[in-house]
Amino acid sequence: RLLAPVDAPLLIWTSRPTPFLSLALRGLMSWWEEEKYEAGIKWKFLEHKGPYFPPEYNPLPENLNFYYNGEKLKLGLRAEEVALYFAQMLDHEYTTREVFRNNFFKDWRKEMTLEERMLITDLEKCDFGEYHNFHKQKVEERKNRTKEEKQVLKEANQKITDEYGFCMLDHHRERIGNFKIEPPGLFRGRGDHPKQGLLKKRIRPEDVIINCSKESHVPEPPAGHQWKEVRHDNTVTWLASWTDNVQGATKYVMLNANSKLKGEKDWEKYEVARQLKSRVDGIRAQYKDDLKSKQMGTRQRAVALYFIDKLALRAGNEKEEGETADTVGCCSLRVEHIMLHDSLDGEKCVVEFDFLGKDCIRYYNKVPVTKRVFKNLKLFMENKQPGDDLFDRLNTGMLNKHLSSLMPGLTAKVFRTYNASITLQQQLKELSNGEDPPEKLLSYNRANRAVAILCNHQRAPPKSFEQSMANLQAKIEGRKEQLTLAKAELKKAKKEAKGNSDTKLQFVVEKKKKAMQRCEEQLLKMEVQATDREENKEIALSTSKLNYLDPRISVAWCKNMEVQLDKIYNKTQRDKFAWAIHMTEKDFEF
DNA sequence: GTCGAGACTTAGAAATATGCCG
DNA sequence: CGGCATATTTCTAAGTCTCGAC
Known part of the structure; x- marks a missing residue:
C-alpha cells in the first residue's frame, strides 16, 4: 500500500x-x-440530508384507456404505472425484443390484481396506444415550455440540489454525485442482457441505509417513513445505499468527482501507475521468461499479462452465467474469441481477436505477436471446444495476486492506466510542433484519440454525423471562394498602390491583406475541425480523458504549448482535476 | 482455495444546456 | 431571436478488486 x-x-x-x-x-x-488519516479511515465527520426521492406516481387522467383484445379496460393503479413504463418506451427498439417483452410481461403481471391477471394473458393483445400518445404529448409540452416556465423549473431544481446535493465531510462542504434515488422503471441492460425488461422497483426509505457520523444530525426520513438502518461506518465513503431488486447489487450514494475523497484516490491511482513505469521493464522481462515455464498455469499467466500489457485488455473476472450479457475480458477469453494465423497480410504469428467486452462493445483487432506467445496459444487451444476457456488454469484472482507480489498496489487495471498515460505523453511529444492554436488542439486530440483507440473506447456515430460533415464541407468551400476573392482584391489594391505614395492607398492594401489573412485563418480552422471530427466519428475521447490519462500530463502540456487549459478541459473536468492543476509545473514527467 | 458480498471505478447513452448562425 | 448542432451533465449499468467466511 x-x-x-x-x-x-x-x-x-x-x-x-x-x-x-x-x-x-x-x-x-x-x-x-x-x-x-490512518489507513482505512475515510472521514471523521459526515453529515447530510439523506437521498432525494423521486415523486410518487401520478395516476393517468380518467379518460385515457388501455385496451385488451380490443376491449376497453380500466387498470388498477399499480398495473397502470408499470404499463406506462412500457408505453413510454414503445418508440425504442428494446420493446420489440423477445426477451425484453417476456421479462416485462412476467413482472407486470405480478403487479396486477387477481382479476387483471386472469384476463391479461397475452402481451400481443395489449394496446398501450393511448398511454403512449399521452406520454409523447407530455414530452412535447416539456419541449415547448416558455422561458419563464423553464426558469421556474430551474430554480426549483436548484433548491433541491442546494438542500440534498451537498454534505459536510470533515471540514469540507462537498458536492454529492448522485443524491437522487433512481426512479422505478424497466431495466435496460446493455446488449443481449437476460434481465432486460424486468421491473426495477420503486425504492422506499425503508430500503435505504444511511451512513453518517454519530455526532452529526441524522437525516430525517420522508414523513411517515423510516430508514432501513442508520449506521456510522467511517471506513467507507458512501452516504446511503440500497439493494437493487433486478441484479441484487448494492447501489450507493457517493461524493462528486471533485471531492477530497475521490480526488485523493484518483491521485493515488496515477501515482501507482507511475511506479509501474519504473518497474515495467523488469516485469516485462519476467513474463517473457514465464512464457517458457514448465508450469502451464504460469505460461497462461504470462500470455494473459502480455495481452493486458500490449493491448490494454481488461482483467476479465468470471461472471455468473445467465445473470448478465455474455461479455469477456482477458482472463475469461474463450477459444472462440481468437483466431490464429501463421501469416496474415504479410505478417507472421497474427492473433485475430473478436469478442464483446464491457458494455457489449466489440473488440476486434489483428495483432502480430511473438513466436513464443503464438506457440503457447496454439498449445492452450489444443483439444478444446470453441466455448472452452482459453486460460483454463488462470483467473483474475491468481493474476492479481502475482502482480501485487511484483509491486505493491499492482493489479491488472494499472497496466491500462499506465499504458494510456504513457501513450498520451509520447504522442504529445511526437505530434506537437508549435503551430497555430487549432493545430495544437488537433495534435492534443489526436494523442487523446490514440489512447481511446488503445482502450477501445467507442461510441455510436452521432445521428446527424453525415449531415453535419456535409454542412462543414459546404462552409469550407464557401470560405475557399471567399479567400480567392480576397486574394484578388489584395492584388488589385497592391497594383493600384504601386508607385503611388498616397498613404490612403497603402492603408487599403493593409486592410485587404488583413482581411485575406483572417479568411485564411478561418479556413484552416475549419479544415482542421473537419479532420478532427471525421477521425473521431466512432471514437469516444471522454472516457480516457476522465479515467485513464494523468491530468498532470495535460496540464504540463498546456503550460509548455501556451494553450489555455479550458481548451482541453471543461469546467467539470477542471474541478475534478483541481489537484493536478494546482500542483503541476512545466517540467512534469509522467 | 473458493465464493459471494461489498465498495468503488469505469462506461456509453440519453437528457439537457449552451451557443452559434442566419 | 429561434432553431438546430454541439457540448455538457446526468444517469445508472457494468466492470475491477478486496475481504471475510467457509
Whole structure:
C-alpha cells in the first residue's frame, strides 16, 4: 500500500498541527495540502440530508384507456404505472425484443390484481396506444415550455440540489454525485442482457441505509417513513445505499468527482501507475521468461499479462452465467474469441481477436505477436471446444495476486492506466510542433484519440454525423471562394498602390491583406475541425480523458504549448482535476 | 482455495444546456 | 431571436478488486 504519493509535497505535518488545523478548519486549505488519516479511515465527520426521492406516481387522467383484445379496460393503479413504463418506451427498439417483452410481461403481471391477471394473458393483445400518445404529448409540452416556465423549473431544481446535493465531510462542504434515488422503471441492460425488461422497483426509505457520523444530525426520513438502518461506518465513503431488486447489487450514494475523497484516490491511482513505469521493464522481462515455464498455469499467466500489457485488455473476472450479457475480458477469453494465423497480410504469428467486452462493445483487432506467445496459444487451444476457456488454469484472482507480489498496489487495471498515460505523453511529444492554436488542439486530440483507440473506447456515430460533415464541407468551400476573392482584391489594391505614395492607398492594401489573412485563418480552422471530427466519428475521447490519462500530463502540456487549459478541459473536468492543476509545473514527467 | 458480498471505478447513452448562425 | 448542432451533465449499468467466511 502506498503511504503517500511519490513526489507529493510534504503532506505529513504532525510536528506542527496547530497552524495546519486552524487553516483547514477555516476551509482555507485545499484538500491536497491536508494531512491524511490512518489507513482505512475515510472521514471523521459526515453529515447530510439523506437521498432525494423521486415523486410518487401520478395516476393517468380518467379518460385515457388501455385496451385488451380490443376491449376497453380500466387498470388498477399499480398495473397502470408499470404499463406506462412500457408505453413510454414503445418508440425504442428494446420493446420489440423477445426477451425484453417476456421479462416485462412476467413482472407486470405480478403487479396486477387477481382479476387483471386472469384476463391479461397475452402481451400481443395489449394496446398501450393511448398511454403512449399521452406520454409523447407530455414530452412535447416539456419541449415547448416558455422561458419563464423553464426558469421556474430551474430554480426549483436548484433548491433541491442546494438542500440534498451537498454534505459536510470533515471540514469540507462537498458536492454529492448522485443524491437522487433512481426512479422505478424497466431495466435496460446493455446488449443481449437476460434481465432486460424486468421491473426495477420503486425504492422506499425503508430500503435505504444511511451512513453518517454519530455526532452529526441524522437525516430525517420522508414523513411517515423510516430508514432501513442508520449506521456510522467511517471506513467507507458512501452516504446511503440500497439493494437493487433486478441484479441484487448494492447501489450507493457517493461524493462528486471533485471531492477530497475521490480526488485523493484518483491521485493515488496515477501515482501507482507511475511506479509501474519504473518497474515495467523488469516485469516485462519476467513474463517473457514465464512464457517458457514448465508450469502451464504460469505460461497462461504470462500470455494473459502480455495481452493486458500490449493491448490494454481488461482483467476479465468470471461472471455468473445467465445473470448478465455474455461479455469477456482477458482472463475469461474463450477459444472462440481468437483466431490464429501463421501469416496474415504479410505478417507472421497474427492473433485475430473478436469478442464483446464491457458494455457489449466489440473488440476486434489483428495483432502480430511473438513466436513464443503464438506457440503457447496454439498449445492452450489444443483439444478444446470453441466455448472452452482459453486460460483454463488462470483467473483474475491468481493474476492479481502475482502482480501485487511484483509491486505493491499492482493489479491488472494499472497496466491500462499506465499504458494510456504513457501513450498520451509520447504522442504529445511526437505530434506537437508549435503551430497555430487549432493545430495544437488537433495534435492534443489526436494523442487523446490514440489512447481511446488503445482502450477501445467507442461510441455510436452521432445521428446527424453525415449531415453535419456535409454542412462543414459546404462552409469550407464557401470560405475557399471567399479567400480567392480576397486574394484578388489584395492584388488589385497592391497594383493600384504601386508607385503611388498616397498613404490612403497603402492603408487599403493593409486592410485587404488583413482581411485575406483572417479568411485564411478561418479556413484552416475549419479544415482542421473537419479532420478532427471525421477521425473521431466512432471514437469516444471522454472516457480516457476522465479515467485513464494523468491530468498532470495535460496540464504540463498546456503550460509548455501556451494553450489555455479550458481548451482541453471543461469546467467539470477542471474541478475534478483541481489537484493536478494546482500542483503541476512545466517540467512534469509522467 | 473458493465464493459471494461489498465498495468503488469505469462506461456509453440519453437528457439537457449552451451557443452559434442566419 | 429561434432553431438546430454541439457540448455538457446526468444517469445508472457494468466492470475491477478486496475481504471475510467457509
